[in-house]
Amino acid sequence: MIEVLWHGRGGQGAFTAAKLLGAAFTLKDNRYALAFPSFGPERRGAPIRAFTKLDTKPIGNRSEITKADFCIFLDDTLFGEAAFDSLKPGGKILINTKKSFEDGRVIAIDADKIAAEIIGLPITNTILLGALAAVSNNIDIKEIETAIMQNMPYKLIEKNVKAIKAAYEEAQI
Amino acid sequence: MAKKFLSGNEAFAYGVSLARPQVISAYPITPQTIVVEKLSEFVEDGSLKAEFIHVESEHSALSCAMGASSVGARAFTATSSQGLLYMAECLTYAAGGRFPIVMMNANRSTALPWNIYGDQRDSLSQLDSGWIQAYAENAQEALDLALMSFYIAEHKRVSTPFMANLDGFVLTHTYEVVDIPTQDKADEFLPGYETENKLDLENPRNLAFSAGPEHNTVFKYKEHLGLLNSKKAIEEAEAKFSKIFGRQYSGLVEKYKTDDAEYILITVGSISGLVKEVVDGLRASGRKVGLLRLRYLRPLPNEEIADALKGAKAAAVLEKDISFGNEGTVYTNVNSALHKAKINIPNSNYIGGLGGKNISAEEIKSIFDDMEKGKSAVKFLGIGGAFDGN
Numbered sequence: 001m002i003e004v005l006w007h008g009r010g011g012q013g014a015f016t017a018a019k020l021l022g023a024a025f026t027l028k029d030n031r032y033a034l035a036f037p038s039f040g041p042e043r044r045g046a047p048i049r050a051f052t053k054l055d056t057k058p059i060g061n062r063s064e065i066t067k068a069d070f071c072i073f074l075d076d077t078l079f080g081e082a083a084f085d086s087l088k089p090g091g092k093i094l095i096n097t098k099k100s101f102e103d104g105r106v107i108a109i110d111a112d113k114i115a116a117e118i119i120g121l122p123i124t125n126t127i128l129l130g131a132l133a134a135v136s137n138n139i140d141i142k143e144i145e146t147a148i149m150q151n152m153p154y155k156l157i158e159k160n161v162k163a164i165k166a167a168y169e170e171a172q173i
Numbered sequence: 174m175a176k177k178f179l180s181g182n183e184a185f186a187y188g189v190s191l192a193r194p195q196v197i198s199a200y201p202i203t204p205q206t207i208v209v210e211k212l213s214e215f216v217e218d219g220s221l222k223a224e225f226i227h228v229e230s231e232h233s234a235l236s237c238a239m240g241a242s243s244v245g246a247r248a249f250t251a252t253s254s255q256g257l258l259y260m261a262e263c264l265t266y267a268a269g270g271r272f273p274i275v276m277m278n279a280n281r282s283t284a285l286p287w288n289i290y291g292d293q294r295d296s297l298s299q300l301d302s303g304w305i306q307a308y309a310e311n312a313q314e315a316l317d318l319a320l321m322s323f324y325i326a327e328h329k330r331v332s333t334p335f336m337a338n339l340d341g342f343v344l345t346h347t348y349e350v351v352d353i354p355t356q357d358k359a360d361e362f363l364p365g366y367e368t369e370n371k372l373d374l375e376n377p378r379n380l381a382f383s384a385g386p387e388h389n390t391v392f393k394y395k396e397h398l399g400l401l402n403s404k405k406a407i408e409e410a411e412a413k414f415s416k417i418f419g420r421q422y423s424g425l426v427e428k429y430k431t432d433d434a435e436y437i438l439i440t441v442g443s444i445s446g447l448v449k450e451v452v453d454g455l456r457a458s459g460r461k462v463g464l465l466r467l468r469y470l471r472p473l474p475n476e477e478i479a480d481a482l483k484g485a486k487a488a489a490v491l492e493k494d495i496s497f498g499n500e501g502t503v504y505t506n507v508n509s510a511l512h513k514a515k516i517n518i519p520n521s522n523y524i525g526g527l528g529g530k531n532i533s534a535e536e537i538k539s540i541f542d543d544m545e546k547g548k549s550a551v552k553f554l555g556i557g558g559a560f561d562g563n
Contacts, residue, residue: 019178019348022178022348022349022350023178023348023350026176026178026350031350032349032350033178033348033349033350034347034348034349035178035347035348035349036342036343036346036347036348037346039290039342039346039529040289040290041289058311058446059446060445060446060447060448060449060450061446061447061450061534062343062344062347062443062446062447063447063531063532063533063534064531147178151178
């Protein structure tokens with residue numbers, strides 16, 4: 001099972017990204033996914049988490065993810081050393097940030113810059129999804145594109161598809 | 174069929190929409206809100222031709238559904254927790270009036286302390302209201318149950334309201350891939366609602382009347398028969414469903430690896446998914462364990478429980494409920510089934526998941542370990558060590 005733990009602030013679209021990932025992965029038959037937010041009252045700006053579990057067999061465990069293959073931060077003010085405790089061995093952290101990190105487990109991407117150039121708003125959820133497709137062997141950028149086309153409002157599709165492709169290129173190192 | 178990535182609430186709303194209800198009356202409450210929001214969107218965009226009535230309370234929501242049902246309309250409502258308790262007065266009216274209304278209940282804890290998260294204390298408190306009660310494990314089953322619930326409730330020999338329960342948040346708000354049947358096939362499965370139990374100017378009759386001491390027992394007996402007859406209707410509905418849609422369901426219970434099991438855990442609702450994973454893990458290390466999932470609590474699967482447990486060395490019931498001063502209500506019901514079948518094995522009760530508290534795979538494993546000790550007890554999970562009440 002691949003487990004993805006999303007960190008963001010209310011309004012940044014972490015849960016939307018969690019759902020898009022699940023929708024993308026299950027486009028092929030015999031694939032299963034669960035996507036859910038940290039449950040409770042939602043407030044703009046407050047830290048939230050979202051979870052995506054991906055597998056090739058039905059997933060019975062609906063509990064929150066405690067150890068993830070990928071930990072994704074849409075907002076670098078939410079990132080701290082504690083993030084490493086929530087990684088599986090070999091797991092990676094993807095952060096939207098202008099900073100650089102020495103730690104090999106951390107992949108930094110300036111998603112704000114891509115968002116400003118392509119989307120015109122500081123919304124980075126799909127951009128991190130594009131970056132995730134670049135660093136994961138099991139997540140296909142084409143399927144992410146299809147999920148965006150099937151699930152996002154029409155007027156947002158073109159910009160978001162362009163943004164995931166830019167992020168995919170940027171994260172290919 | 175169309176494949177979509179949906180939450181449990183959305184999946185249920187698709188199922189209801191495919192059943193073509195004529196009247197939907199509801200009042201929003203977390204975590205039920207999305208199912209009625211989604212249905213109001215279907216009505217708004219014209220894909221569902223129904224009267225959507227936004228009422229001022231849950232008491233009115235069910236009263237309104239009864240009004241609709243009493244003129245022969247197919248009616249749907251949905252609620253949760255305090256909302257269900259607020260409409261409790263109307264539950265027995267709908268059941269006694271033999272109005273086959275379908276209601277989705279998003280299982281949520283009851284106050285106080287105030288809590289919006291999932292447990293099953295709300296619906297279990299209403300087991301005696303005369304409604305059929307079913308519990309879904311995942312979003313696909315929720316959608317399929319929505320469609321089947323109308324078939325079962327409206328069956329001529331049943332004519333009883335149907336409460337379909339989905340665990341709040343862990344099922345209502347979790348997204349999964351779901352197959353949505355086509356409307357054509359849904360129509361083939363579920364014809365329109367036909368009844369004589371309605372107000373009709375051409376054939377005047379008296380509905381929802383009084384019955385004094387002389388006749389009351391007969392009406393209550395017939396209400397009881399309606400519930401008992403629903404067993405056959407559930408079988409019939411699932412056979413037809415499987416023929417048209419290809420998905421199989423197993424009636425009042427689901428037996429998961431119980432045939433040769435020595436230790437069997439009994440659960441209700443979405444926690445069963447995790448129990449199956451734990452059972453698989455323990456089976457891989459040679460332990461003969463199994464899961465009995467109660468898909469329906471009314472009618473109570475007396476024979477099915479006895480049949481599944483007849484060869485077991487011990488059993489345990491894990492439930493998100495406590496009947497204060499006694500034990501979990503599911504446990505009481507299971508023990509009643511075992512007693513009637515003269516099955517005398519150790520059977521413990523684990524109260525977990527109250528107010529949405531997570532139940533972990535480790536806790537489920539420890540329940541299986543406990544079963545091997547061969548003692549019966551009532552224990553609470555998640556209070557820092559087992560508490561046996563003494």
